Amino acid sequence: MISPITQRLAEYVMAWTGIQLEPGRQPLLEQRLTRLLKVHTLQNGDQLSEALRIKSIPNLENDFLNSITINETLWFRDSHPFDAMIKLLKEKVEQYGQAWIWSGACSYGQEPYSLAMHCHDQGLGQKIKIIASDLDQAAVKTAERGIYDHFAMNRGMSQGFMNQYFSHLGDDQWEIQDVIKNMVQFKCINLNNIPSFPRSLDMILLRNVMIYFKKETKIQILNNVVSQLKPEGILFVGGCESLIGLNDELQMKSMDKSIYYVKKS
Amino acid sequence: MKDLVIRILCVDDVMANAKLLKKVLQKKKYYQVDICSSAKEALKLQKKAPYDLILTDYIMEGQDGLELLKKIKSDYASTEVIMVTAFANIKSAVQAMKYGAFDYIEKPIQPELLLKKVKQIKKNLERQDNYEDQEYGLLKVQEEAEANMLEFQNIIARYQSFTESLQTFLNQQTDFKKEELLEFINSKMKDLPN
Numbered sequence: 001m002i003s004p005i006t007q008r009l010a011e012y013v014m015a016w017t018g019i020q021l022e023p024g025r026q027p028l029l030e031q032r033l034t035r036l037l038k039v040h041t042l043q044n045g046d047q048l049s050e051a052l053r054i055k056s057i058p059n060l061e062n063d064f065l066n067s068i069t070i071n072e073t074l075w076f077r078d079s080h081p082f083d084a085m086i087k088l089l090k091e092k093v094e095q096y097g098q099a100w101i102w103s104g105a106c107s108y109g110q111e112p113y114s115l116a117m118h119c120h121d122q123g124l125g126q127k128i129k130i131i132a133s134d135l136d137q138a139a140v141k142t143a144e145r146g147i148y149d150h151f152a153m154n155r156g157m158s159q160g161f162m163n164q165y166f167s168h169l170g171d172d173q174w175e176i177q178d179v180i181k182n183m184v185q186f187k188c189i190n191l192n193n194i195p196s197f198p199r200s201l202d203m204i205l206l207r208n209v210m211i212y213f214k215k216e217t218k219i220q221i222l223n224n225v226v227s228q229l230k231p232e233g234i235l236f237v238g239g240c241e242s243l244i245g246l247n248d249e250l251q252m253k254s255m256d257k258s259i260y261y262v263k264k265s
Numbered sequence: 266m267k268d269l270v271i272r273i274l275c276v277d278d279v280m281a282n283a284k285l286l287k288k289v290l291q292k293k294k295y296y297q298v299d300i301c302s303s304a305k306e307a308l309k310l311q312k313k314a315p316y317d318l319i320l321t322d323y324i325m326e327g328q329d330g331l332e333l334l335k336k337i338k339s340d341y342a343s344t345e346v347i348m349v350t351a352f353a354n355i356k357s358a359v360q361a362m363k364y365g366a367f368d369y370i371e372k373p374i375q376p377e378l379l380l381k382k383v384k385q386i387k388k389n390l391e392r393q394d395n396y397e398d399q400e401y402g403l404l405k406v407q408e409e410a411e412a413n414m415l416e417f418q419n420i421i422a423r424y425q426s427f428t429e430s431l432q433t434f435l436n437q438q439t440d441f442k443k444e445e446l447l448e449f450i451n452s453k454m455k456d457l458p459n
Contacts, residue, residue: 028397032267038314039270039297066267071395072402138268151266151392208402211409240410242417 004033006045012053017135018192018217019068032067039063062137069136070212073107075156076114077207078239084258085115085203086122088234092202093127099202102228104191105209106132108152109143109184113176115205116183117165125183131197133189144186146176191221200230208238215246222247231265266395268295271387272314275300276307276321276333277349282372286320286349289376290383304328308336315341318367318386323350323357331364338365345386349374420457427453 003023010021021029033045040057042048051057052064076082092099103112112132119128134140149172153162166174189195191209204225210218226249229235235250236258237243243250243261250261273296277283283300290296299316301307305328307319319337321330334346348361348369361369368382434449 026401028394028401032394034314035270035272038272070398070402070405071267072399151395208406211405238406238409240406240413242413244416244420 004030004037004045004048006049009045009049012049013068014217016052016192017065017068017190018213018221020212020214020217021068029068036063036067065136066138069107069134069139071107071136071139072208073110073155075110075153075161076118076158077111077156080257081207081236081239081260082115082118084255084260085205085236086118086124087255088260089119089124089128089203090122092234093124096202098127098129099124100197100199101128101130101203101205102197102201103130103132103205104189104225105206106134106143106186107136107139108148109146109176109186110152110156111205111207112143112184113146113180114156116180117161120180120183121161121164125179128183130184131187132184133187135188135190137188140186140188146181148174148176192217194221194224194228197228201228201233202230203234203236204229205236207236208241210237210241219246222250226250226263229263231263233263235261235263237261266391267398269387269391269394270295270297271317271383271390273298273318273320273383274307274310274316276302276304276319276325276330278302278322278325278327282322282349285374286379289374289379293380295387296383304330304333304336307333311337311341311344315344317343317390318345318347318383320347320349323348323352323361323369331360334361334364334366345389347382423457427457 005021005023005026007023010023013019013021033048037044037048040048040051040060040063042051048064051060055061089099089101101115103115106112109132112130116128116130119125132143134143147169153166153174162174165177165180167177169175206225210221213221222243225235226247239259243252249264251264253260253262273290275283275286275290275298277286277300280300280302283302287298287300290298299310301310304321304325307321310316311319319333321333323330330348330350334348337344337346345367346365348357348366349372350357350369351372358369367386370379370382430453431450434446438445
């Protein structure tokens with residue numbers, strides 16, 4: 001049997017993306033990487049690591065990132081944070097006239113589109129700009145198309161928003177309408193190497209993302225994430241996550257059932 | 266869902282037949298097709314890196330397609346097998362299904378029908394992959410939640426301990442200066458999280 005995840009590959013990927021590949025412990029990733037090795041006629045993880053490093057195979061990088069990213073996502077994951085986001089965004093819009101948001105590691109776009117629909121529904125459509133990113137170029141392209149099948153739609157989408165913001169294309173496909181698409185701009189971003197955004201951000205969503213990183217990587221990512229926020233800018237992480245002891249610039253706050261973090265001014 | 270490249274092995278002791286299957290399947294960019302001319306060779310290739318789908322001729326020299334099917338399904342449950350047969354009849358079809366074949370197709374091959382069956386396998390695999398993605402994501406959420414729950418319990422315990430120490434201090438020392446109390450609080454607060 002092929003050994004897709006080798007120590008050398010794991011080290012290379014850690015330095016590049018911050019994602020931890022654990023040899024022998026991740027059957028799903030091993031299965032995907034075995035497939036990738038065969039498709040690109042590579043013998044093992046060491047050869048894969050070398051081919052990635054010297055960029056000797058076209059499309060290998062994209063195929064590889066597609067293989068190691070986890071695309072578990074829902075519409076309106078845990079509904080209550082969205083209510084808190086709207087209240088906080090209304091304050092930001094009142095203060096600055098508009099609000100800029102970044103949704104990091106957005107997979108197929110369910111999170112940024114969920115927030116865009118919610119904002120539009122609450123009359124904030126013209127005032128909100130969302131930048132949404134993922135490491136996986138294929139996921140970003142799918143998100144940009146904004147077309148989902150029944151299987152994807154069934155995961156958290158309400159009938160009301162489905163009727164209001166989607167066009168049924170037939171053949172098991174629903175497309176999100178332009179009024180929502182236009183509120184979101186997609187980019188490929190590696191969280192391990194975050195570029196500077198052209199403007200400081202009012203809110204960042206990084207929900208259930210850092211659970212895939214080890215502590216040192218989380219600290220480094222958080223430092224870079226926080227530097228993109230305006231003073232008193234807001235960060236949401238997943239409901240199960242805690243940033244205690246990871247960053248001194250953030251202050252934990254709560255609203256109803258939701259926890260969020262504010263950058264100290 | 267991730268768009269998976271499906272790895273397929275076509276097995277036929279008449280190589281021209283295996284090549285024909287490959288030609289049909291390779292019209293789609295997401296099928297990667299290998300061919301070989303015996304069950305023995307197929308098992309060798311399968312051992313190196315399991316295929317998603319094996320299309321095998323029913324009747325072959327040496328080990329036949331049914332034997333290959335049995336071996337594959339017993340050792341590699343997730344590999345699908347489609348039997349290719351020149352003499353499709355109910356009996357052979359039932360037999361193949363009984364041993365776990367996904368389906369069977371008759372010769373001469375109808376390209377559209379072949380592609381339709383293989384597309385179904387691609388879709389099933391992508392669903393399975395997506396399901397495993399979800400499982401993995403939920404597992405990580407659960408791990409994170411459990412780790413944080415422990416941390417929060419630890420924090421609560423430290424605050425409780427702080428309150429108890431303060432209570433003891435206040436009970437034991439009825440006459441103290443404000444500075445002494447502050448010093449005591451500061452010394453104990455070192456144990457508390459920020």
